[in-house]
Amino acid sequence: xxxxxxxxxxxxxxxxxxxxxxxxIVRKRGIRREREILLASVRMSxxxxxxxxxxxxxxxxxxxxxxxxxxxxxxGFAIFTVxxxxxxxxxxxxxxxxxxxxxAGTLSCIFYFxxxxxxxxxxxxxxxxxxxxxxxxGNSMTGISLGVKSxxxxxxxxxxxxxxxxxxxxxPRLASREIVNSTFDAAIMPTINAMLGMGxxxxxxxxxxxxxxxxxxxxxxxxxxxxxxxxLGSVALTVIVxxxxxxxxxxxxxxxxxxxxxxxxxxx
Amino acid sequence: MIGMDALFYLEGVRYQSILDIPALQxxxxxxxxxxxxxxxxxxxxxxxxxxxxxxxxxxxxxxxxLKKTPSVSHRRQVLMLSQQAAMFPGTIEDNLAIAFxxxxxxxxxxxxxxxxxxxVQLKKELSEPxxxxxxxxxxxxxxxxxxxxxxAVFLLDEPSSALDDDTADAVIGLVVxxxxxxxxxxxxxxxxxxxxxxxxxxxxxxxxxQVVRRIQNRGQEAGS
Numbered sequence: 001x002x003x004x005x006x007x008x009x010x011x012x013x014x015x016x017x018x019x020x021x022x023x024x025i026v027r028k029r030g031i032r033r034e035r036e037i038l039l040a041s042v043r044m045s046x047x048x049x050x051x052x053x054x055x056x057x058x059x060x061x062x063x064x065x066x067x068x069x070x071x072x073x074x075x076g077f078a079i080f081t082v083x084x085x086x087x088x089x090x091x092x093x094x095x096x097x098x099x100x101x102x103x104a105g106t107l108s109c110i111f112y113f114x115x116x117x118x119x120x121x122x123x124x125x126x127x128x129x130x131x132x133x134x135x136x137x138g139n140s141m142t143g144i145s146l147g148v149k150s151x152x153x154x155x156x157x158x159x160x161x162x163x164x165x166x167x168x169x170x171x172p173r174l175a176s177r178e179i180v181n182s183t184f185d186a187a188i189m190p191t192i193n194a195m196l197g198m199g200x201x202x203x204x205x206x207x208x209x210x211x212x213x214x215x216x217x218x219x220x221x222x223x224x225x226x227x228x229x230x231x232l233g234s235v236a237l238t239v240i241v242x243x244x245x246x247x248x249x250x251x252x253x254x255x256x257x258x259x260x261x262x263x264x265x266x267x268x
Numbered sequence: 269m270i271g272m273d274a275l276f277y278l279e280g281v282r283y284q285s286i287l288d289i290p291a292l293q294x295x296x297x298x299x300x301x302x303x304x305x306x307x308x309x310x311x312x313x314x315x316x317x318x319x320x321x322x323x324x325x326x327x328x329x330x331x332x333x334l335k336k337t338p339s340v341s342h343r344r345q346v347l348m349l350s351q352q353a354a355m356f357p358g359t360i361e362d363n364l365a366i367a368f369x370x371x372x373x374x375x376x377x378x379x380x381x382x383x384x385x386x387x388v389q390l391k392k393e394l395s396e397p398x399x400x401x402x403x404x405x406x407x408x409x410x411x412x413x414x415x416x417x418x419x420a421v422f423l424l425d426e427p428s429s430a431l432d433d434d435t436a437d438a439v440i441g442l443v444v445x446x447x448x449x450x451x452x453x454x455x456x457x458x459x460x461x462x463x464x465x466x467x468x469x470x471x472x473x474x475x476x477x478q479v480v481r482r483i484q485n486r487g488q489e490a491g492s
Contacts, residue, residue: 160354161354161356163319163350163354164356165370166319166343167317167319167350167353168347168366168370168371168413169343169344169370169417170370171340174370174372254318254321254339255340256339
């Protein structure tokens with residue numbers, strides 16, 4: 001292992017030249033984004049420095065409780081982000097379904113991946129747990145967001161087809177079958193497209209990072225293959241749980257349809 | 269007991285502030301619901317097939333309370349044709365077949381489908397995409413679809429609104445005739461007094477969410 005070239009503080013300071021360059025360009029062209037660019041650069045720097053110190057500390061003092069706390073925080077943020085993105089469009093039942101789908105889909109894949117595929121020891125080893133959990137949770141969050149968007153829009157835009165199907169004697173499951181199928185498609189396609197282009201159009205971030213830090217490319221590739229399959233599984237599982245229970249939140253116990261989600265007296 | 273021989277019996281039915289029906293009996297046969305727009309005709313139809321449930325009161329279908337009947341199996345027996353029935357992507361045949369998929373039944377053969385198209389005077393090939401159909405043609409296709417399903421009761425919401433008078437007369441005439449011949453009942457919403465007087469065994473007049481009159485049509489036998 002050759003190890004990574006250590007970047008000194010001064011070397012990093014040189015990279016801020018990019019920011020100055022961008023600032024100069026936007027100022028000259030009168031695009032009023034100086035504030036945002038500066039804020040984003042400063043925030044990114046501070047957040048990453050703090051994360052760096054936090055991770056160093058956590059890696060030095062591995063504890064199952066800290067690992068569990070971190071995964072809980074990740075899940076919480078991911079679920080909350082989805083709620084905020086669709087503010088006002090989600091019924092209480094759909095929110096519960098989203099939370100349940102995220103937890104079931106990601107946690108099962110995280111533990112399977114770490115304990116069966118990578119076989120880390122101890123199970124809570126933060127050096128593996130945190131980055132891998134982060135990747136699975138992050139990708140599943142993107143997947144479920146696309147899924148929720150497609151489901152909510154499908155139910156409202158195609159309400160006449162769902163209503164017609166019910167009129168013709170369909171069960172809620174049959175009446176929403178097309179929407180559910182296209183939702184699965186919408187949620188899973190970005191992951192599949194990423195896999196198709198991988199190694200040709202893009203070198204994935206995790207693999208690039210490992211190579212930069214001195215891992216031989218073949219090892220990095222093995223990790224990348226495994227993590228991509230893990231991501232695929234996690235996204236698919238999350239979306240399947242969402243869809244299996246999610247479409248039902250648009251119907252009440254009398255199989256009556258609510259295009260905006262059933263909000264009152266809906267439990268079976 | 270009241271309501272035992274009725275097709276539907278409504279008791280103390282209210283739906284939000286749209287409908288208020290203290291008591292109403294709908295008998296087997298051909299019933300026409302007549303009234304201005306906003307009088308609650310469509311709401312009443314939806315209540316009868318359990319697309320919506322009354323805010324208060326109860327509805328009996330052949331003596332049993334709809335509250336206790338599973339919605340989907342009720343809708344398969346008491347089929348509703350909405351005023352602007354939606355078409356699914358694909359051909360005429362797809363649109364006829366999908367209804368059978370929804371009811372988890374085997375679709376009828378092409379010959380049967382064509383016969384039904386002829387009955388609603390729709391002269392089109394089964395392979396024709398529904399996108400090419402006019403409003404009136406779609407309405408007749410929707411009518412063919414529900415008649416192919418052959419439920420016990422048809423709830424028809426303005427089934428001829430997009431048809432010209434002559435076609436409407438002919439198509440509704442055939443549909444009523446077939447229902448009578450096979451012992452099916454129809455509850456039909458319409459604006460047209462002509463349709464009501466021509467085909468109904470009984471006409472129910474609605475105004476502002478209330479039943480204002482029931483008219484027995486003496487010219488006809490009250491349904492089977």
